[in-house]
Amino acid sequence: MLTPQDKFRDYLKEKGLKFTPERETVLRGIFSLHKHFDVDEIYLKVHKKDKRLSRATIYRTLPLLVESGLIVETFHCLGKGSYEHVFGHSHHDHMVCIKCGKIIEFRNEKIEELQEEVCKKYGFKSIEHRLGIKGYCRKCSGGRKHNL
Amino acid sequence: MLTPQDKFRDYLKEKGLKFTPERETVLRGIFSLHKHFDVDEIYLKVHKKDKRLSRATIYRTLPLLVESGLIVETFHCLGKGSYEHVFGHSHHDHMVCIKCGKIIEFRNEKIEELQEEVCKKYGFKSIEHRLGIKGYCRKCSGGRKHNL
């Protein structure tokens, strides 16, 4: 079974790049979290392991991880980019609760198909898509009037 | 027929805010464009009318226009937020060509329905959603291999 490490190493090798301890630390940090993350979360996590590892390295490593297909960018919120790892996970879309921040992941095969259909209609070659629904989760909309 | 001006004025009044010449100028600037825009485009446009109108005012006005339902934020691209006006337009989704920047708008009723279905399933009260597909438009994918 291919691990994220293997996959990343292969990708780097193919590109003539190096599999450095720093990059491995970042990768491990990301895959030890099991949820969406932003740069700062990773920085704090990784900083415990290696006090010298800088934010710059994280910013430089993330695009490589995206390119290698291990993580993807998700929604951009509050001025910050946000990512999630996709290795071993299949594609899905998101609902984000604008009150409590809860994230619900879902996948609807029919929607995926319809998207492809639409693309075909416009002669559009889709590479990636992102569907995000903002609103209130069950708990936050319960009973009350919402006051957006 | 209610104009954007009317709607904005009503909204401001309701909130106890003022319908200033600056706000009207920004509004006019936005509605004189018939496409997606970012803050700078509006600034340049509006600046011709009123040399003193500052970026700060635009940044302060946009959230009011969003709140009043006249415009919406769309995708966040190249580190900048992007908006479009929705007054008189119906909801639609986007395809963005990552080569030439072309934007294709589309609306698929079935996708909209399925989204609502999914929300219901999770007890989620949706307020707004955004579907963006990135890829290559007809012209940019034509013949060539794409090399993302």
Add this chain to the structure above:
DNA sequence: TTGTAATTGAGAGGCAATTGCAATTATATC
């Protein structure tokens, strides 16, 4: 072991967006 090209941390810098402040101005009330 050695050469070399990639990588690193640190800090400077870029840029979108926000904010504090003193002056200005729209609106309600007289």
Add this chain to the structure above:
DNA sequence: GATATAATTGCAATTGCCTCTCAATTACAA
């Protein structure tokens, strides 16, 4: 109309995310 007052403005400084530069370091191949 005139007046009071609370919102609004432009400006400039600032914040915060992210990128870049550069000299020193390091992984990897020969």
